[in-house]
Amino acid sequence: MTTLARRLGVDLSPPRPAAELLLAALAGRSMLLVLDNLEHLPSFDGVIAQILREAPGVRVLATSRRRLVVPGQVVVVVEGLAxxxxxxxxxxxxxxxxxxxxxxxxxxxxxxxxxxxxxxxxxxxxxxxxxxxxxxxxxxxxxxxxxxxxxxxxxxxxxxxxxxxTVFETSWRLLDPARRAALAALSVFGGGCTLRAALEVAGVGPEVLVDLVDHSVLQLTSSGRYTLHPVIQHLAAAHVEDPGVGERHARHYARLLEGHAGALQDGSDDEVVRVLGVEMDNVRLAWRVSGQPRFLDHYWTLCLRLRLYEESVAVVGEYLDGLSGDAGSRARLLRMAAVSSHQLARERAAARLACAALETLGGSLPATRAGLVAALLGAATCQVAHRLLPVTAARRLLPGSRAGGVEEAEVAQVLTLLARLAYHRQDLPVMLVTSLRQLNAADRGGDRALCAESYANFATIARLAGRHRLAARYGGLADRALSGVEHPDEAVHRAWLARGIDLLHAGRFEDARRSFVRGRSRTIDPRVAESCSGMLAETALWQGKFAVAAVGYAQTEELAVARVGDDIGRHWCLTGRAEALLRLDGVPVERVRELLVAARASHERRRTHAREIGLRDSPAGRTIQELRLLAIEARLDPARAPVVLAEALVLAGRLPVVQPGMLECWTGLAEVLWEAGRDRGVACVLLGHLSRYAARNPGAGARIGWALALVRAVSGGRRQALRAAERAVVAAERLAAPYDRRRAESLVRALG
Incomplete structure (x- = not known):
């Protein structure tokens, strides 16, 4: 007070208190009084209030790290520099x-x-x-x-x-012991916290948080979260004396994750991603203290929802390194790591981890062709026994039967992942072995959702192998099992995906579309959602809805890029878009050429960077993609058609039995042959490929039907070509495919 009076030139010689003399001197004056660094002078707040009350012409501009206790003040928070x-x-x-x-x-x-x-x-x-x-x-x-x-x-x-x-210690000394303890406790949070979390972990009442905010050591953001400046957080952490603060923090976030467990498993619930996404730093910190398997499950799932695939791999891997015993838990973690690697398109790592999980559970995947044949026969025998014999007798024939369904469920989960990986490689023998073994494991375990998935998987593989009656039987089993699942989980979503693929190839397009929509709607597995999206585009392509297909492929392409963060996942969708746009009138040729160039660049990057990225594209997969690109190239450049056709048919000789995405390729090659001229030798070879493809894919009957008519016409069999075109009309009517009906009818008129 005396210092301020002297600075203002107040005469302090009269025998009166300095405050009284200061107020008397200021009473009639108009001025701005600037006071700096008042945080350490809380007793001066009353003096400022008295000055403002008794000297109405005076205005005070004060700086302080502590909010002053002065009625009517206007507070301007000084933020950090932009x-x-x-x-x-x-x-x-x-x-x-x-x-x-x-x-x-x-x-x-x-x-x-x-x-x-x-x-x-x-x-x-x-x-x-x-x-x-x-x-x-x-x-x-x-x-x-x-x-x-x-x-x-x-x-x-x-x-x-x-x-x-030094700066921090000044503010620290202004706090009482309770506030100091609270500030130290709050330093345990990462990325801020909610009011509820702050009160629970710090163990204080709201008034303490208010005081910390007023002392500028704690901030309340516009989003309603409390945060500490990084410097304050670091310095306050050195003062933590309560050994239980880390445990309280971990328990709070364990309860938070558990409370949202159901929503985390529902891919349609975006709110849980918003709520938990801002807490990710706290979840990471809490995990280091918790280390509980249930916490890890939620943490891993949240990583998938937030597309933090690298982190999901790392956290599971670290936990695995310190885990001993309990084969079931270890296998489950290996499978989780495999799923995360699968998201990153690291198929080699995913397959290695999935095989390790299977071996942990006492099984293995044969490495030789003879071993696969033996495994296939053994698994098929067990499945036949289960279907034909009484349950108790069948169970005696099922090898590896374990007590309890939990471990069998894990076996089924691992096998379905291996089957998916084999599908991406177009490896039919491995698909059959893993699918049959999954069937047996699911039957032993008794989980309805896993049974539904195993039936759907086997129905799809049987369809692709050309065993349509078997596919229909297991497809029906899958439908009945799915109808009895009350609470859909990831196995159900995968089942809808597999079911849709079977229905598409069977020609039940609308049923397939509904199945893909259901599989995509709530899954938390990005690869499943992406696959469903891509298959919806494929379904539209088979139906002849090419504009819808082009949009669907573009949307799937965006999902793939977002998942992998690279263009390596775009090749399939770019090719599909180009094929769809070639069927639409008015699309500039250059636009299709741009897609072809981009698709070839993505395909080439997958080949050259396979080891670096961890991809495991099979020779069959590369052949299919190259053949599709060649077909598009031939359709765009008729002058090169003979050369491209010859090259394409050489590649076609290396195709596997399973040929996903080849409908437009085969049809396009038939059209190129029709336009290029009368090469009967090429026509005969192409005729064989088309016939085999049609036999395995009833849903392709209409389009492959009129493509067969084109090829037969080139080979000189005009009457056979006419019959093929007429059968294509019938197939198009059965499949409700207007585009293919128009094409087939035009051929009937031309050949009749």
């Missing part, structure tokens, strides 16, 4: 600390440093000063994870600004 100003300040101070500092070369590092410091001017100045002894790159790296470097004392105009520790 990025441009913060970076300019850093550069200015950096040039003083190290005159040769290259601001342009170090620009990205400067931005990272300023962001890590939240734009706090003093922290920025101290950090820039450290360049006298610490390289900029190291400084940026360290401050990104630990602001402790700013605690080192350096030159300063005022001693209280020599380090951030």
């Amino acid at each position: 990025a441009p100003a913060a970076e300019a300040l850093f550069v200015a101070r950096a040039l003083k600390a190290r005159p040769g500092f290259d601001a342009e070369r170090e620009g990205s590092l400067v931005a990272a440093i300023c962001a890590a410091l939240g734009g706090l001017p003093l922290a920025i100045e101290l950090a820039a000063g450290l360049l006298r002894a610490v390289p900029c790159a190291d400084l940026a790296e360290r401050l990104g994870v630990d602001t402790g470097l700013l605690c080192a004392a350096g030159p300063a105009v005022r001693s209280r600004h020599a380090s951030m520790r």
Whole structure:
């Protein structure tokens, strides 16, 4: 009070209190009174209030880290500097600390440093000063994870600004013991917290949080979360004395995840992603303390929902490294790691992990062709026994029967993943073995959802193998099992995907479309959602709805890029878009050419970067994609058609039995042959491929039907061509495919 009076030139010689003399001197004056750094003078708040009350012409501008207790005050929060100003300040101070500092070369590092410091001017100045002894790159790296470097004392105009520790300790001393303990406890959070979390972990009432906010050590953001500045958080963490704060933090987030467990498993629930996504840093910190399997399940699932696939692989891998015993738990974790690797298109790693999971459970996948044949016969015998013999007798014939359904369920889950990976490689023998074994494991375990999935998988594989009656039988079993599932899980969503593929190839297009929609709607597995989206586009292509197909492929392409973060997942969708657009009138040829170039570039990148990325494209898969690209090229450039046809038929000789995505390729090659001329030798070879494809894919009967008519016409069998066209008309009517009906009818007229 006396100091302020003297600074204002108040005569203190009269024998009266300094406060009384100051107020008397200010009573009739108009002025702005600037008071700096009042946080350490809480008793002065009353003096300011009295001045404002008794000297109406006086206005006070006060700075303080503590909110003043003054009625009617207007508080202006001083935020950190915006990025441009913060970076300019850093550069200015950096040039003083190290005159040769290259601001342009170090620009990205400067931005990272300023962001890590939240734009706090003093922290920025101290950090820039450290360049006298610490390289900029190291400084940026360290401050990104630990602001402790700013605690080192350096030159300063005022001693209280020599380090951030000195500044912090000033504010720390202004807090009472309860507030200090609360601030230290709050340092355990990562990325802020909610009011509920803060109260539970810190173990205090709301009034304590209010005081911490008023002392500017705790911030309440516009989103309603409490946060600590990184520097304050680091320094407050050194004062944690309560050994139970980490446990309370872990328990809180364990309960939070458990409370959202159902929503996490529902891919249609986007709100849970919003709610838990902001807590990801806290979940990571809590996991380090918890280490419980149930917590890991939720953590891993949340990673999938947030597309943090690398993190999901890493966290499961770390836990596996420290796990011993309990084969079931180890197998489950290996499968989880395999699923995460599958999201990243690391098919080799996914297959290796899935095989390791199977071996942990006492099984294995044969590595030789003879072993696969033996395994196939054994699994088929067991399945036949289960279908024909009484349950007890069949169970005695099922090898590897274990007590309890949990382990059998895990076996079934691992086998379905191996079957999916084999499908992507077009490896029919492995698909059959894994699918049959999955059937047997699901039957032993008795889980209705897993049984539905195993039936659907086997129906699809039987269909692709050309065993249509068997496919229909197991498809019916899958439908009945699905109808009895009350709470759909991931096995059900995968079952809908497999069921849709079977229905598509059977020609039940609308049923297939509904199945894919159901499989996509709530799955949390991005690969399943992406596959369903792609198969919806494929279904539209088979139906002749080419505009819908083109849009569907584009949407699936976006999903693939978002999942992998690379163009390696685009090749299939780009090819599908090009095939669909070739069927639409008015689409510029250049647009299709651009898609062809992009598809070939993506295909080539998959080939050249296979080892680097961890892909496992099979020779069959590469052959199918190359053949599709050649067919598009021939349709775009008729002059090269004879050469391309010859090359395509050489490739066709290496095709596997399973040929996904080949409908438009075969049809396109038939059209190219029709336009190119009368090459009967080529026609005979192509005729064989088309006939075999049609036999395995009843749903392709209409389009392959009129394609067969074209090829038979080229080979000289006009009457046979006419009959093929007439059969195509019938097939198009049965399949409700207007486009194919028009094409077939036009051929009937031309050949009749």
